Amino acid sequence: MNSLIFFCNFCFLPEICTNVSRDVCFVLFIAMASGTALIYDDEMTSYKLLWDDPVCDIEVPERLLASYEQLKHYHLVERCVHVPIREATEEEIMLVHSSEYLEVVKSTQTMNEEELRRVSGNYDAVYFHPNTYRCAKLAVGATLQLIDSVMSGKVLNGMALVRPPGHHSQRNAANGFCVFNNVAIAAQYAKRKYGLQRILIVDWDVHHGQGIQYVFEEDPSVLYYSWHRYEHQKFWPLLRESDYDAVGQGEGKGFNINVPWNKVGMGNSDYLAAFFHVLLPVAFEFAPELILVSSGYDSGIGDPEGQMNATPECFAHLTHFLMQLANGRLCAVLEGGYHLKSLSESVCMTVKTLLGDPLPLISGNMAPCLSAIESIQNVRAAHKPYWKCLMYEEATPLQDLSTKSQQMMEAELIQTSTHPVAEQAVGTANSDEVIKTDRFLESHMKKILFPVPPVKTAAAIVSKADAHLLPILVQVEMEMNAQQLKTLISGVDAELVTEEKALLSLQNMVAVLDKILKKEVCNGIAESPVASVSTTVALKHCIGFGLQRVLCIVVGDMDLELDLDDGKILLINICQKRRSEKTNSKYHISLHWKEDGEKNNFSSAVLGFILPVAYSYQPDLLIIVFGPNRSIGINGVSLLTSLLQGLAKSQSLVVIQDTEIKLVQSVAKALTAVSTPDFGAYAPASQENVLEIKRLRDQLQQEWKMLQCSVKDWISGT
């Protein structure tokens, strides 16, 4: 069992590789830089509003300066690949805009203030400056540079910080501070230059990017998703076509998804619910080749336009989910965001996540509000005809949104108070309120940010012969002696652990777990010949360490002797055998799942059930176990492991009984995030599996509120 010297040939950390003679295989994987482009140039701060206009005065050059300063403050700039900007060509601009409109914008370069005011007045919520044209060309060019960097494989993902924003501008019109439609042009460019057939645009700006919707309305190759403050068409841009029933036209039906928010104060849980129950299922089915994010942060806390409540780390989680699609090819392009501190912190959370750092815990009570659920139900119903993942949806659009029953209105009043950050939500341009959010964010960021462990993934792999197939390996010293281990396992299952090999593997696993608990590593893998014993030992060890909430997901048929009443452990067992004698309880859930080929049909279970429960629980640590009789394929394993990494500050231990190298490889890839796993072609889950998810959702949506996605769920929970 001694091939450690072999591993050390690959070792980047020789100082911890002193233990070559031990006959235990201990390896660490070093996370490889994912390659994130950052595109910024301060020339895009060279235009501003020259006259008094209360509508436009929030769109200031400091938006870029403050964001870039904060990126420097967190040392994120130096970790990114710097890509220079360029001007877009006229031909590129004309991928979306008319030559007549281009000429109008061009003509503003030489105008005096009076002429500029007159041209600006021809459009809704727009101002021009002599440098606007130059900056607008740079904003498009910066976006296209980002596309080229990602599509050429120079980087995996990236962000472009640009002004002016783009998503409101149209073929013949500037609109809402936007001159050229950066993201729409980028999508056309990527289709043309790289022959892409499926591009997903996620517009998390708080305004509806109607400009993007108009460009791709009839185009099934570009799926446009936008959530936006709507208030039953009372909020700018006041358009009927921003509602949930605008699903696209002609060939493009089903490829335009609007989630209208009819109340202000939407927060982390509402945004997550919209991802779990609308965007992500559809996106996994669509299987995009590239993701563009219209990355506006006026949907964040403190923004005077949005008046929403999402805290900066919410954008880390949203980013993390999107990074699991399109093989990780993601381009984020700045749109709005007018509270300078909220904007800057949210930009930083996005870039930090793109770089592959572990995510902060998401704050707030994880329960979407009634109004959010109402919108989500309506969108799901409107899109049911177009997406297999919504095929079994029974909900219909709510009849008349403006005449909800009195009972529901009252229930909603109660509900509003369950959004914990509601009081901090500020919402007017009033400077006192801006400062209040500044202070809140200052302390909030200190609370949620934490030092990144020096090493991403630790592994204890028994079958060393296979280890060369895994990412780069480094040996570490074992920390626990045999006597300590015997104490730990006393009373667990004496018979199984008398065997030398089992004992050794337990020892290895506990050593990896300790490294996670001590925050020397983010996550780890341990192979184990008896996964049930390992799992029990690991859970006891965690509770002994003082953890309050451990989420344990067991894939396979396995009996665990555990006391699950105090809520310190939440056990989800994905099993083939139905355990008829036991019913589900809040902390012990059996998800009966039948394997259905090697397709990614497990996504409906992960998105529709496991993630919502996991985010509702908010664990401190995650243990995933792949045991005997596993009922999900390799794709399901990758999907589950990857999507759960946003939880528990990415502190997770994966225990594997099956020593199949493909399984270990998939898990290692998901944990190190060195490459984004391919989840395979989408296939809808079987009706049997879908009904199981539904049954569980009905049973548990009162306990785990992120499961709620229709109004009847919500009402029955009050």
Ligand code: Q9C
């Ligand atoms: N009464 C972006 O966030 N507000 N644009 C107009 C008219 C305009 C927002 C209010 C907001 C434009 C990119």
Ligand code: ZN
């Ligand atoms: Zn906006």
